Amino acid sequence: MVKKTTIYDIAKVLNVTAATVSRALNGNKNISEATRKLVEETAASMNYRPNKLALALKSGKSNNIGVIVPRINTNFFGSVIRGIEDELNPSGYHIIICQSHNDETKELNNIESLINLQVDAIFMSTSSKNSKQFEKILSKNIPLIFFDRKKTMSGVSSVTIDDYSGGYMATRHLIEQGCTRIAHLASGDFAIEIFHDRHEGYRQALIDNGIDYREEYVIHTRSSISEGKAAVTELFALDEKPDGIFSSSDFVALGVIQELKARGLRIPEDVSVIGFANEPFTDFQELSMSTIDQFPEQMGRLTAKVFLEQIESPGMVQIDKKVVMKPELIIRNSTIKKKLAEKI
Amino acid sequence: MVKKTTIYDIAKVLNVTAATVSRALNGNKNISEATRKLVEETAASMNYRPNKLALALKSGKSNNIGVIVPRINTNFFGSVIRGIEDELNPSGYHIIICQSHNDETKELNNIESLINLQVDAIFMSTSSKNSKQFEKILSKNIPLIFFDRKKTMSGVSSVTIDDYSGGYMATRHLIEQGCTRIAHLASGDFAIEIFHDRHEGYRQALIDNGIDYREEYVIHTRSSISEGKAAVTELFALDEKPDGIFSSSDFVALGVIQELKARGLRIPEDVSVIGFANEPFTDFQELSMSTIDQFPEQMGRLTAKVFLEQIESPGMVQIDKKVVMKPELIIRNSTIKKKLAEKI
DNA sequence: CTGTTAGCGCCTTCAG
DNA sequence: CTGAAGGCGCTAACAG
Numbered sequence: 136m137v138k139k140t141t142i143y144d145i146a147k148v149l150n151v152t153a154a155t156v157s158r159a160l161n162g163n164k165n166i167s168e169a170t171r172k173l174v175e176e177t178a179a180s181m182n183y184r185p186n187k188l189a190l191a192l193k194s195g196k197s198n199n200i201g202v203i204v205p206r207i208n209t210n211f212f213g214s215v216i217r218g219i220e221d222e223l224n225p226s227g228y229h230i231i232i233c234q235s236h237n238d239e240t241k242e243l244n245n246i247e248s249l250i251n252l253q254v255d256a257i258f259m260s261t262s263s264k265n266s267k268q269f270e271k272i273l274s275k276n277i278p279l280i281f282f283d284r285k286k287t288m289s290g291v292s293s294v295t296i297d298d299y300s301g302g303y304m305a306t307r308h309l310i311e312q313g314c315t316r317i318a319h320l321a322s323g324d325f326a327i328e329i330f331h332d333r334h335e336g337y338r339q340a341l342i343d344n345g346i347d348y349r350e351e352y353v354i355h356t357r358s359s360i361s362e363g364k365a366a367v368t369e370l371f372a373l374d375e376k377p378d379g380i381f382s383s384s385d386f387v388a389l390g391v392i393q394e395l396k397a398r399g400l401r402i403p404e405d406v407s408v409i410g411f412a413n414e415p416f417t418d419f420q421e422l423s424m425s426t427i428d429q430f431p432e433q434m435g436r437l438t439a440k441v442f443l444e445q446i447e448s449p450g451m452v453q454i455d456k457k458v459v460m461k462p463e464l465i466i467r468n469s470t471i472k473k474k475l476a477e478k479i
Numbered sequence: 480m481v482k483k484t485t486i487y488d489i490a491k492v493l494n495v496t497a498a499t500v501s502r503a504l505n506g507n508k509n510i511s512e513a514t515r516k517l518v519e520e521t522a523a524s525m526n527y528r529p530n531k532l533a534l535a536l537k538s539g540k541s542n543n544i545g546v547i548v549p550r551i552n553t554n555f556f557g558s559v560i561r562g563i564e565d566e567l568n569p570s571g572y573h574i575i576i577c578q579s580h581n582d583e584t585k586e587l588n589n590i591e592s593l594i595n596l597q598v599d600a601i602f603m604s605t606s607s608k609n610s611k612q613f614e615k616i617l618s619k620n621i622p623l624i625f626f627d628r629k630k631t632m633s634g635v636s637s638v639t640i641d642d643y644s645g646g647y648m649a650t651r652h653l654i655e656q657g658c659t660r661i662a663h664l665a666s667g668d669f670a671i672e673i674f675h676d677r678h679e680g681y682r683q684a685l686i687d688n689g690i691d692y693r694e695e696y697v698i699h700t701r702s703s704i705s706e707g708k709a710a711v712t713e714l715f716a717l718d719e720k721p722d723g724i725f726s727s728s729d730f731v732a733l734g735v736i737q738e739l740k741a742r743g744l745r746i747p748e749d750v751s752v753i754g755f756a757n758e759p760f761t762d763f764q765e766l767s768m769s770t771i772d773q774f775p776e777q778m779g780r781l782t783a784k785v786f787l788e789q790i791e792s793p794g795m796v797q798i799d800k801k802v803v804m805k806p807e808l809i810i811r812n813s814t815i816k817k818k819l820a821e822k823i
Numbered sequence: 824c825t826g827t828t829a830g831c832g833c834c835t836t837c838a839g
Numbered sequence: 840c841t842g843a844a845g846g847c848g849c850t851a852a853c854a855g
Contacts, residue, residue, distance in 0.1 A: 139619060141832055152842050157834060165840060182618065187595045188541060189832035192532045193847050199575070208561045208776075213552030220551070220578055229596065231543070231573050234564055251531045252573065274526065275483060389763060419733060419764035432552075485848055496826050501850060509824060533848035537831050827854075832847105839842080 140181045148177055160185070191253065200442070201249030203233045203242060203259040205284075210414050211431045212260070215282060218435020219258060226443060228255070237262045237357075250275055256442050260284040264326035278445055282438045283429075284329050292445065292456040294438045298329045301427045301462035302336025305381045305409045308425070310344050312407050312470055314379030317341065318352040320366050320391070322384035333383045333411065352377060356387050363390020371398070378406055379470075385410035385417050385426055392422060392469065407470040423467035430460060484525045492521055504529070535597065544786070545593035547577045547586060547603040549628075554758050555775045556604070559626060562779020563602060570787060572599070581606045581701075594619055600786050604628040608670035622789055626782045627773075628673050636789065638782045638802040642673045645771040645806035646680025649725045649753045652769070654688050656751050656814055658723030661685065662696040664710050664735070666728035677727045677755065696721060700731050707734020715742070722750055723814075729754035729761050729770055736766060736813065751814040767811035774804060 142156040149156070151170065158166045159174035191197040200223060204212040220230055231254065233245035242262050249257055250271065256278040263269075266286040272279045273290060281293040302319075309317050319337045323330040338348050351373060356362035363382065367390075370377055382388035388410030392402060400406055402422055410417060413428040441456050448454060486500040493500070495514065502510045503518035535541040544567060548556040564574055575598065577589035586606050593601055594615065600622040607613075610630040616623045617634060625637035646663075653661050663681045667674040682692050695717060700706035707726065711734075714721055726732035732754030736746060744750055746766055754761060757772040785800050792798060 139832095143832080153832085154834080154843080155841060158841085161834085167840060170840085182615070184591075184595050184619070186536075186597060186832050188532060188536045188597045189847090190834080191847095192530075192536050192831090192849095193833055193835095195847075197532060206561065207551075207564070208554060208557030210552060210554070213557045216576065217550065217552045217578065220576060224577075229575050229577070229592065232560065232564060232576050233568075233573070234561065247528075248573065251528050253530060253532045271526075275528070416760035416763045419760045421763065421765045421767075423765075483848095487848080497848085498827080498850080499825060501848095502825085505850085511824060514824085530848050533831090534850080535831095536833095536847090537849055537851090539831075825855085828852090830851095831849090834847095835845090837842105837844085839840105 139186070140183045141186070142183075145174065145177050145181055145183060148181070149173060195253075197253045197255055198228050199252065199254045200228050200230045201233060201245075201252065201254040201257045202230050203235055203245050203249070203257065203261070205235050205237045205260065205262050207232060207234055211283075211412050211429065214431035215260075215435040215438070218432040218437075219439045220435075221432075222436045222439035223443075235262045239263045243268050246272060250277065255446070256280065258282060258438050258442070261286060262327070264324060278442060280438055280442055280445075282434055284327050286328065288455075290455050292441045292454065292458070294434055294441060294458040294460070295329070296429050296434070296460040296462045298332035298462070299336040299339075301411065301429075302333035302381070302383070303340045304336075304462065304464045305411065305425075305427055306337045306340035307344070308464055308466065308470060309379035309381060309407050309409060310340065310346070312379070312403065312472055314377075314407055315346060316352070316375055316377045317346070317379040317381060318354065318366075318370050318377040320363065320380065320382040320384070320387050321353065321355050322358040322362075322382065322387050324355070330383055337381055356384075358384040358386050360386055360390035360393065363387035363392075364394035365390075367391050367394040367398070380406060380408050381411075382409070383411045385412045385414040385424070388424060388426070388469075389416070389420070392420075392424065403468070403470050403472050407472075409470050413465055417465075418467070422469055425467045425470040426465050428463040428465050430463075434460060483530070484527045485530070486527075489518065489521050489525055489527060492525070493517060539597075541597045541599055542572050543596065543598045544572050544574045545577060545589075545596065545598040545601045546574050547579055547589050547593070547601065547605070549581045549604065549606050550578050551576060555627075555756050555773065558775035559604075559779040559782070562776040562781075563783045564779075566780045566783035567787075579606045583607045587612050590616060594621065599790070600624065602626060602782050602786070605630060606671070608668060622786060624782055624786055624789075626778055628671050630672065632799075634799050636785045636798065636800040636802070638778055638785060638804070639673070640773050640778070640804040640806045642676035642806070643680040643683075645755065645773075646677035646725070646727070647684045648680070648806065648808045649755065649769075649771055650681045650684035651688070652808055652810065652814060653723035653725060653751050653753060654684065654690070656723070656747065656816055658721075658751055659690060660696070660719055660721045661690070661723040661725060662698065662710075662714050662721040664707065664724065664726040664728070664731050665697065665699050666702040666706075666726065666731050668699070674727055681725055700728075702728040702730050704730055704734035704737070707731035707736075708738040709734075711735050711738040711742070724750060724752045725755075726753070727755045729756045729758040729768070732768060732770070732813075733760070733764070736764075736768065747812070747814050747816050751816075753814050757809055761809075762811070766813055769811045769814040770809050772807040772809050774807075778804060 235242035260283040285293040325331040410426040417424040579586035604627040629637040754770040761768040
């Protein structure tokens with residue numbers, strides 16, 4: 136059996152018209168119980184499936200949501216997507232995944248593709264520095280919702296955690312542990328708001344506690360273990376070496392820990408280290424790592440909910456709801472000098 | 480601007496017909512250079528985007544691939560999907576993600592949905608015990624390709640690692656370390672081939688080395704840390720407690736390690752532990768864990784390649800190519816009694 | 824080189 | 840209650 140069966144096929148068999156079949160299959164009330172049953176049975180026996188593509192073309196609604204993330208194989212983004220999927224599936228939506236690979240051009244291509252695919256909305260954790268390209272989406276009247284890496288734009292909703300507060304909490308925690316020379320590793324460009332905000336939180340926490348902000352303590356990296364190691368090399372070439380490091384990425388923080396150990400430094404006694412994201416490995420590794428939890432799965436669910444609310448709102452106006460989740464400080468052995476109860 | 484612009488809109492502006500516009504935009508040669516330019520310019524100025532939905536309906540080809548996985552937020556499945564995406568994107572395909580949550584019914588629903596969406600193929604890591612439902616896919620003439628958790632079916636390609644050999648290698652390694660009472664934790668039903676095969680490899684390795692296979696040493700779990708702990712409790716209630724544990728899941732193995740430690744047992748001196756999948760945390764954790772690498776990203780790429788080959792084959796016959804990748808034994812501290820050089 | 828026509832599969836008026 | 844006709848956006852013959 137090769138050809139897919141359409142409502143015409145089953146109409147022909149029953150000597151009725153396609154309209155009748157359509158009505159029977161869609162719960163239209165203007166139809167006799169007898170023919171409805173008949174249609175349903177033959178449809179089943181002929182292994183009929185509605186063609187959603189035709190439906191989508193007709194209705195202008197594809198029931199697909201495009202999701203753009205830098206990459207999909209981290210626990211964070213995987214979990215966000217899981218949250219989105221779980222929340223949206225019951226409403227009949229499907230999600231199309233695109234990876235930007237942290238590349239602005241690729242992200243733009245992804246947007247083009249998704250628009251062409253007639254997605255009903257785009258959820259995005261952006262890697263772009265400017266936001267002009269997003270107007271293409273809005274001009275097409277496609278709802279755009281940012282999660283995690285957002286841009287501030289009117290008419291666009293977003294779901295994020297309070298990154299400023301996360302940066303502040305992490306830094307204050309280091310100060311409370313007695314650190315006075317605290318470095319910050321920014322795992323992305325400050326044009327991306329989350330990295331900007333985490334840095335601002337860091338800076339403000341220093342100021343509020345009478346500690347000077349020093350440019351040489353702020354290093355930009357990419358989010359990788361190796362760049363964490365390189366950053367340590369750079370920091371420890373300074374005259375005044377840091378005694379605390381706040382990294383905006385768990386992966387970078389892991390590299391930091393590895394490099395510090397290689398240099399024979401004790402953690403947290405000599406240097407305290409805290410990351411960001413609560414990736415699972417932070418809890419399992421040799422030295423469990425303090426970090427900031429972002430609740431990715433819930434972030435995904437919230438993103439989906441914001442969308443559902445928006446399309447169900449009367450007139451489907453472009454509301455811009457800014458949902459800000461509270462991050463949570465997770466304290467583990469990489470920052471606590473008084474030994475915690477042995478883990479595990 | 481709300482309404483999306485179609486080729487009719489731009490045809491009207493230029494006083495030509497839609498067919499001309501279509502030709503101009505698609506590199507058809509039967510058209511004058513002048514009108515082509517004109518069309519292209521006005522198309523651009525009107526912010527025109529081709530509607531892929533219409534194209535898909537017309538051509539019967541959606542350029543979408545459905546991918547079904549148990550869950551998306553593990554490194555393994557995330558990486559497979561990344562591999563698929565990276566390989567397929569350049570060919571203009573997009574992927575639609577579905578999660579089965581390890582539930583046969585949900586998986587069936589996913590299949591139905593994907594068929595209705597007119598996907599050009601379905602890639603699946605199945606959670607189903609029987610394979611009858613997959614005939615729906617084939618009867619619709621939709622290519623089906625399994626990866627990782629496959630079913631053996633004629634006319635269906637698959638990309639897997641050699642799980643039998645992985646189980647064999649893991650078990651033999653434990654034996655070589657001097658273990659004689661080796662338990663196996665199967666993190667899934669034997670009706671799913673990978674778990675069956677890993678167990679068979681385990682069994683054969685025992686036999687080949689003159690060790691009796693004992694049913695009480697084989698425990699079925701779900702893939703979670705807590706069930707790993709529970710399994711240890713069960714095993715250590717036996718009279719002859721195991722001195723080696725091969726788990727078919729890294730997560731379960733992690734639970735095993737945690738529980739063994741809680742009981743004051745030394746790893747690997749008292750009990751050696753090996754997992755399966757090479758999830759990143761296995762390398763970072765307190766006691767680095769031996770495991771089997773499955774090369775998930777490459778598995779994704781291969782799956783995509785098998786599909787591309789298939790659709791490019793003359794006549795697009797249903798070939799069933801069975802690609803079997805070689806797993807790799809990763810030896811770390813959880814099994815090596817002679818201390819390795821201090822890691823990190 | 825360009826216009827006309829038909830149709831992909833479905834739904835939705837409008838008649839009967 | 841059911842049939843006929845039109846259209847969603849696009850392409851592919853077939854004419855001219």
